[in-house]
Amino acid sequence: MIEGILIGLSTALTLTNLVMVLMGCLVGTFIGMLPGLGPMSAIALMIPIAASLEPSAGIILMAAVYYGAIFGGSTSSILINAPGVASTVATSFDGYPLAKQGKAGKALAIAAYSSFSGGVIAAIFLLIAAPSLAYVSLSFQSTDYFALMVLGLSAVAAFAGKGNVVKALLMTVVGLMLSTVGTDQTQGVQRFTFGALDLLDGISFLLLVMATFALSEALLAILKPKTDADRLREMEAQRNLGSMAVSKAEVGEMAPVIGRSSVIGFLIGVLPGAGATIASFLAYGMEQRLAGPTKGAAFGHGSVRGLSAPETANNAAATGSFVPLLTLGIPGSGTTAIMLGALIGYGIQPGPRLYIDQPDVFWSVIVSMWIGNIILLILNLPLIPYIARVLAIPGQILLPLIIFFSLIGVYFVSFNTFDIHLMIWFAIAAVILRLLDFPMAPMILGFILGAMMEENLRRALLINNDSWSFLWERPLTAGILALAAVVLIAPVLLGALRRRRA
């Protein structure tokens, strides 16, 4: 391992690769901050540049863009409540309320420190445990993956809040329904395509996220004109971010959250298909439960814990998602799927032999994660007040720009105007549902997990000769499903108990 770190250091610390990390972090932050352009679009846009570089330099550039874009996404989530990606949706739950309270600088600093800690801690885990963790995910079977996804979906109850559990579950089901649009992977049958060729590949994840978050946010801002007081307060939040200092008490509050969220984020990130979104939501839900009734009630209203947990977890998961990518050749998220394509383009086949055949690529990516996180903290954090000026543009100018970046972000992936039309319809539906107080995040979670859930369930049934007994006969599957049931039922039971005591 020491030898590997030295190989990684000698490769990552070359001038070219350092420039790549620096450039990637800055470009990623800038692109990620623009609502509508998240890490997936940012990395996709970087592929032409990366293709002209050495494999290690190209992968380092894309990894840096990835981190930068996640960091930038958090900034737009906090300042204007417009997460460009699903993994920073949970960040906006408490980040935006903090910004509305005039503590935008503090929120950005908490997000940056949490991201940095999550990324660095997870990179240490990755370094120490990469080979053995690969074995852990290898031991998972389809049945366990299915159970894990049920657990992820039932976690929506954890962040739905009182009286909203059924709404959250209903929205999850809607997301699962949307994931079934397109060609069925196993039988090759078309489902809900209405004969349209544009729907054969299903609905793009990016399209749905942009429509339900960035675009619907812009439309809601047009629908609900801000009062002068609101406008003044927001301009104040964006122009004068407030102090970026974090108090000792807040650091004390963040420390255990960072520790727990790093572990949960990394472990979720390692599991192929899980990724940063589930990690951020699970960490948020877990911390809300652990915080107890008094501090838990502050979640959603500007809680330091509520901001720190998803920020730590999404960065830790982003690092963790490199484990299945580099050691098994399975992408842990949509973003790493794009990176897998880029690696294959270089003629590199990720998998167990990557250690042996191209150790410089493997180790330099891991070492560059540390360097990238350090650069994000020492360079981007002081620059954020200046970069964030882009968000201090008046509404009548900013809103059409957000709409433009959202539309064009999706269009530049497919070059198909059908996607723009579909996106507008989804945005209209999202606006109606949001006006009726229906949450969008559970739908996105359902959509992300839908296809994988169906595939794993189908595979599990095939392996078990069409018998459903695997649900209770395999201890790991049964354990995860039992945990899912607890997550779903516990809030209801605890609420009933509390009412009885009161």
Added chain:
Amino acid sequence: MTILSKDRVGAMLLLAFCVGYGVMSQEIRMLPFQMNAAFHARTMPEALSVLGIVLALMLLIFPGSDTKPVLRGYNWLTAALVILLMFAYALTVRPAGFLLATTLFLMVGFALLGERRPLVLVGASAPIVVGFWLLMSEVLDVYVAPLPAFLGR
């Protein structure tokens, strides 16, 4: 108790969606041998439509809140015009070319939202569009036709 609360209106809309989804799931065409599989292309959609209908009915019968939907105080007209503008952009971005279609989209968008200064209308749209196009085509090698076809692209 409010009969038409936000939860109930949403539940009715989603109930209609789930019922429609369930009906359309029966139109998924499969070959006879595919129908015989224990888990086929219709299994998940059927299960989801049942689950969706049950949850929507639960929400309809036991709504979480009694808040009434409010229709007043919103800029419906401006929002509708912006939506139409987006559709127009989708229709024109190819035939009119990226530069022209996007500049017009932004200028009309700014104007719809209340910007009246001609210098701002032009200054906040044209340089951004040209800069973005240059970044895409010259730096990132992502080509989008800048001009209409009759101008030679």
